[in-house]
Amino acid sequence: MQHGSLWQWLDARVGLAEVEQLAQKKEVPVHRHTVWYYVGGMTLFLFLVQVTTGMLLLFYYRPSAEEAYESVQFLMTAVQFGWLIRSLHAWAANVMIFMVFVHLFSTLLLKAYRPPRELTWCTGVVLLGVSLAFGFTGYLLPWNTLAYFATRVGTAIVAVLPVVGPFMLRLLRGGQEVTGATLTRFFAIHVAILPLLTFLCLVLHLFLVQKHGMSVPRGVEQRGGTTRTMPFVPHFLLRDLIGWLSALAVLAVLAAFFPTELGQKADPFAPAPAGIKPEWYFMFMFQTLKYLPSHILGLEGDIVGILGFGVAGLFLLLVPFLDRRAARGQSSSVFTLIGLAMVIYMLLLTYLGYTMSPTQ
Numbered sequence: 001m002q003h004g005s006l007w008q009w010l011d012a013r014v015g016l017a018e019v020e021q022l023a024q025k026k027e028v029p030v031h032r033h034t035v036w037y038y039v040g041g042m043t044l045f046l047f048l049v050q051v052t053t054g055m056l057l058l059f060y061y062r063p064s065a066e067e068a069y070e071s072v073q074f075l076m077t078a079v080q081f082g083w084l085i086r087s088l089h090a091w092a093a094n095v096m097i098f099m100v101f102v103h104l105f106s107t108l109l110l111k112a113y114r115p116p117r118e119l120t121w122c123t124g125v126v127l128l129g130v131s132l133a134f135g136f137t138g139y140l141l142p143w144n145t146l147a148y149f150a151t152r153v154g155t156a157i158v159a160v161l162p163v164v165g166p167f168m169l170r171l172l173r174g175g176q177e178v179t180g181a182t183l184t185r186f187f188a189i190h191v192a193i194l195p196l197l198t199f200l201c202l203v204l205h206l207f208l209v210q211k212h213g214m215s216v217p218r219g220v221e222q223r224g225g226t227t228r229t230m231p232f233v234p235h236f237l238l239r240d241l242i243g244w245l246s247a248l249a250v251l252a253v254l255a256a257f258f259p260t261e262l263g264q265k266a267d268p269f270a271p272a273p274a275g276i277k278p279e280w281y282f283m284f285m286f287q288t289l290k291y292l293p294s295h296i297l298g299l300e301g302d303i304v305g306i307l308g309f310g311v312a313g314l315f316l317l318l319v320p321f322l323d324r325r326a327a328r329g330q331s332s333s334v335f336t337l338i339g340l341a342m343v344i345y346m347l348l349l350t351y352l353g354y355t356m357s358p359t360q
């Protein structure tokens, strides 16, 4: 390709030709599951929306129990387009977490974690944990009634764990109760620790994706349908771009027609409002804990539930190492069934969480 003098100047100093070669080499396999390759890129785009809107929110937000609510109120009412930025941040957070789940289950069901992509998967599971932690910590920041009490319930759950429970509670809350100290902690976690963790994991995740190229599902490989590919630059990237612009349009519509509410300022001395519910992505866990009997095999039901979710998380992390059949290139319907069972379980319990009355 013919390049101008600026390009040549930069190439001599930073090696643009190598980047260009890399971009030209990248190919995306074309088959009936190609659509799932767009989900990771969409998640990445939504994460960038979060970083951008989050930084803008920081211009006005104040992380203390005395000022947090008022600073958000000011942003929503007096700052030009402040309501839009806040609503975009809240909506994109929800859509991003939804996309992370879609990405996880699509790579699980297509067995994209087979060797040599085990670590791509593991860094992905950490990114899922980090995304959920972003949601949990961000929710408290406006310091409104709902967020305050949801955080009280959410942090109280870890306290039931034997040995480490009381310590974890104090670590999270910065004391025994949810106070301004909790808010300061959640703020630090939300704007410093989690972004750094995400950045590190994401760099590794994307490096590994780049190194190994896109995986081709076993079924497609067997049918000999792997030969067709599409250049990443510009064909796939332009399709990605259409998706991102459409996502931005959808987010703008959601933010404009359903702006995020602020509610009442949190009052730690007021009684908890009835029917406190967590964010939708925690609902299946919350609802599971409700259904567990008070004692299971001599242990408290909640403890069994929380340990159960811990084991499930560990299982998810280790899937590439447990699914030996997939690693050998054989079909592994057990893991397909486990994946499907997880999706159905999560959907069902989320549905029950929203339809059952608070006492059930």
Ligand code: HEM
Residues within 6 Å of the ligand: 036, 037, 038, 039, 040, 041, 043, 044, 047, 100, 103, 104, 107, 112, 113, 117, 120, 121, 122, 123, 124, 125, 127, 128, 131, 202, 205, 209, 213, 214, 215, 216
């Ligand atoms: C912030 C969250 C995440 C971002 C931004 C992200 C981003 C991406 C991108 C851009 C790709 C390449 C395109 C694609 O395959 O869709 C990818 C691939 C991949 N991701 Fe993620 N990801 C995230 C979370 C996860 C999670 C939670 C998992 C699963 C536990 C995961 C597992 C994988 C795997 C196995 C691949 C390789 C797919 C293949 O080669 O076919 N990722 N990711």
